[in-house]
Amino acid sequence: MGIKGLLRNIKATDRQVHVSELKDKRVGVDSYCWLHKAILTCAIELVHQKPTRKYIDYMISKVNLLLRAGCIPIMIFDGRDIPLKEETNKGRADHRSRSLQRGLQLYRCGDREGAVPFLAQGVPITTEMAYTVIQELRRMGVTCIVAPYEADAQLAFLAREKYIDVVITEDSDLLVYGTPVVWYKLDRQGYAIEQRYDEARKHLASAAGYENFEYIQFISLCILSGCDYLSSLNGIGIRKASKLVTKFSNINEIVSALAADEKSSHPKELLEKYALDFEKAMYCFLHHIVYDPETKSTSHFTPLASKSHKDSLIGNIFDAEMSKAICEDATIDPINLTPYKSLKNESQKITNFFHHQSTCEERIISKIHKTVRKRSxxxxxxxxxxxxxxxxxxxxxxxxxxxxxxxxxxxxxxxxxxxxxxxxxxxxxxxxxxxxxxxxxxxxxxxxxxxxxxxxxxxxxxxxxxxxxxxxxxxxxxxxxxxxxxxxxxxxxxxxxxxxxxxxxxxxxxxxxxxxxxxxxxxxxxxxxx
Incomplete structure (x- = not known):
């Protein structure tokens, strides 16, 4: 998730921090990052259709950690998937299916401890699960916003507009969007790793023999290194991408140089397609759809120079009423654009996912509870x-x-x-x-x-x-x-x-x-x- 190798290559600029430094600050949280960890506490219950609120309690405990530090948490939840990530999401769905099958195999063999991480990777986090967390957090007086599309762009927008001071996440995409201060790996004791956009950008430029990278240059090297929107070309990582963006001013010059390189093994047709896909990825990073809590409306992360909105890449802009209902009121499910349904059958929905993804052998296991009659x-x-x-x-x-x-x-x-x-x-x-x-x-x-x-x-x-x-x-x-x-x-x-x-x-x-x-x-x- 995020930019391949980015955090590893800017490790020299890491700074250990503690939540006590956040007193009186507004802190934006990438909630789905915490939800994925929360599933580890109840993966077996979810697979077995058992009602559980462990993932809710986990989220509450993390929020309480911030509240005790005296800061103001702003919880941001993912909304719809953008169309450009369709292939990436298919790959992740396949990975979930394989993880689920592996987890079931380990569990069947009696290795409960070994099964949990795989089962957790196989559990889909539904909008209904997010909705239950939102309801609980709002009872505590915590602000929750559902992004119209992805949370990382929403968090970056709020940080740029000074609506929040710090972002807590596990996603390196926040730096690509230019988020000034990002905290990673927040632990139970309140310690985390801080990265600052300006320092990270300058460090990579210095490693490439350059004074600093411009905003577009930094986005370009991140895309070249491999991101959720576009995989990198073979042999190109952060370091080589950094050198390429210092030598060439745009993607066409870069692919031309790669095509002319005798050591390059990339076919011309592949490079031409890559250049087109690169432009699409750049468009998504620049013009991702976000929600503005001040105007109660959705807009682009960076305004379009002309009326060239490409909904086939980034999705649609919602009208003001729908924007508020999805993002602020949380009364409309962002996926199906209908009111949230009753949560009584939440465990059954998860089981249906498993039943659909499992092989015939695993289906026997997933349904075994239904075959056992009640006994005296x-x-x-x-x-x-x-x-x-x-x-x-x-x-x-x-x-x-x-x-x-x-x-x-x-x-x-x-x-x-x-x-x-x-x-x-x-x-x-x-x-x-x-x-x-x-x-x-x-x-x-x-x-x-x-x-x-x-x-x-x-x-x-x-x-x-x-x-x-x-x-x-x-x-x-x-x-x-x-x-x-x-x-x-x-x-x-x-x-x-x-x-x-x-x-x-x-x-x-x-x-x-x-x-x-x-x-x-x-x-x-x-x-x-x-």
Whole structure:
């Protein structure tokens, strides 16, 4: 995203900064850059059609970081794609599809941690998701603007018009547009890397043996290096592009020089087409459509010298009413130009994208939740695994306990009755333990996704916890006041369910993670115990 190699070649002008320097300043944020990172927190939930607000909470946490610093965040969201980027967007869609398939493969193999980055790359950020974030941020009093087209040009326009003082983004295109101050890589502690347009431009010119680049020269070398609108020619990067723009005044002279170069391997026809595409890219950088919050209307980033608006390259100018509805009021979806619909089916829309992009094999996985019928608690307990009936509860003289069940196999979390297990030993339970949360993987015929069942008992110490062992892992979290007895109780439960490896931490708030090697081991231990 942005100009290939630009940030790497101006690293010498990097300056580490902190959000405390932004006090009382207006800060424009490229919101979709944060949204792409936010998806990492909930990629699995989105793939599995689970309702989630983790991406919203992530955005709120980032905005709060700025608010605590005393600055005024202005959140800018992407609007429509410009026509010239159609091929680029197709390539990105293909990349999302491949990432999704790779993520599903890793997840199916049990590598959840490895799957998340790929699944996050495969999740499409929809306008409805952006809309939910906008609504939440506006409740906090944060200004949000939806760009008519791309956010980077909108941010650059606002910076040029002094509407904002600093831009926070991950997109190097902001420097191409001449944005005075840009912050990259803002972390949780509030540190970032600052780049200034004048310094970056002068540094590249100096490296090419030139005093400084003019505005058009800088845009030209960035396009030659490779941008979202046009890939670079083979063998041309930032350094060579810098030298070319110092020697020649326009693209025609550059391609003529390349054609005459004996070392050049570029066919004449390719160079002629490249020159035409270069002019189109230059047009988009200069005349991108932006929204002016002062006049409540859309216009060009740089005014056109004549009535030569090329909507086939940059899209259409909206009328004043539509401009305000899309960009400022956020009542009209910028993609389909209709009012935002209800968000109740947001997760289903994401799933439909996956279903459309996936191969037949992956479709089986993406739809697996729909094929699993709702089962009773007893059916789950008596789950069939590898031909063995795993009975994971025992008859006990103890009275029955109420077990809160949270599972996708039940329509809503509800109360269910289950037999309590036989106490692991004759000693009384630890009075410090307030609750146990037991989580295990469900058993679903291949191909499988690691489903999760969670059972929580809040009745301790009045009764023993119900332990249900189904697949490869059991997680027991203890709450309440910590003392030396907690670890003892955890070890008792570990021995009872047949755990081979245990890890315990004496911290009052930390959980106890108990792992078993296989389902067969659980079955064997339970059967041998009578």
């Amino acid at each position: 608690l007893q059916e789950i307990i008596e789950c069939q695994t590898d031909g063995k009936s795993v009975a994971s509860t025992r008859e006990s003289t103890e009275s029955k306990s109420r077990v809160k069940v949270v599972s996708r196999f039940f329509a809503m979390p509800r109360e269910a009755v289950a037999n309590t297990i036989e106490p692991p030993c004759s000693q009384s339970p630890d009075l410090s333990v307030r609750s146990y949360t037991i989580i295990m993987d469900d058993c679903i015929p291949s191909p499988t996704l690691p489903e999760t069942q969670a059972y929580t008992t809040d009745t301790l110490p009045d009764s023993q916890p119900s332990v249900i062992s189904l697949d490869t892992s059991v997680e027991i979290s203890t709450g309440g006041h910590s003392n030396e007895c907690v670890n003892s109780t955890v070890q008792k439960i570990a021995r009872y369910v047949g755990c081979r490896n245990t890890r315990s931490n004496a911290s009052a708030k930390s959980g106890k993670i108990l792992s078993v090697k296989s389902v067969d081991e659980i079955a064997e231990i339970i059967e041998n115990s009578g």
